Amino acid sequence: MEGMKKLYVQADEICEDWGVSESQAYKMIQELNRKMLQENPNLIVLAGKVNRKFYEQCCGTAE
Numbered sequence: 001m002e003g004m005k006k007l008y009v010q011a012d013e014i015c016e017d018w019g020v021s022e023s024q025a026y027k028m029i030q031e032l033n034r035k036m037l038q039e040n041p042n043l044i045v046l047a048g049k050v051n052r053k054f055y056e057q058c059c060g061t062a063e
Helices: 011-018 022-039 052-059
Strands: 008-010 049-051
Touching: 008 011, 008 052, 011 022, 022 049, 022 052, 049 052
Parallel strands: none
Antiparallel strands: 008 049
């Protein structure tokens, strides 16, 4: 289970990926969640977290 990624990306990981401050990372999460809800209004979003698949798709960080 050690190599498995979590389902959601949190601010600390965005800070690491993009070299931004924590407050900027939360703004990015908010914008990504807003964009995700525009594409599919039936989804449930969690404050302070963004779906990993959507994050990787939007930010081009998929491995």
